Amino acid sequence: MNCLIYSRATAPHLPFTVECPKAWGFEYKSFMAWRKTTAAGKVRMGTGYRVRTTGEIVFVGTLGNPKQSHVPPTIFDGIAREHSRKPDEFYALSDL
Numbered sequence: 001m002n003c004l005i006y007s008r009a010t011a012p013h014l015p016f017t018v019e020c021p022k023a024w025g026f027e028y029k030s031f032m033a034w035r036k037t038t039a040a041g042k043v044r045m046g047t048g049y050r051v052r053t054t055g056e057i058v059f060v061g062t063l064g065n066p067k068q069s070h071v072p073p074t075i076f077d078g079i080a081r082e083h084s085r086k087p088d089e090f091y092a093l094s095d096l
Helices: 010-023 088-093
Strands: 002-010 028-036 055-063 075-078
Touching: 002 010, 010 028, 010 055, 028 088
Parallel strands: 028 075
Antiparallel strands: 002 055, 028 055
């Protein structure tokens, strides 16, 4: 089977986000970073634990050797909306 996974994580859950796909047989390949913005285009500042969060990490992993129609950039801006809702800008970048 050939499969590509994008696994999103907030800072406190980074270890789990790496280990979970690994347990499913995926191999870590790279990462992307979602810089959260407001609808007005300004960086959205979160509360954070030790640092003020302005984004989330997206780990990229593979199972087998999946083909991609294009290669997305490492960093992308996306409007932060409701809690846990992923930005439309992410879906536009991915092969989903």
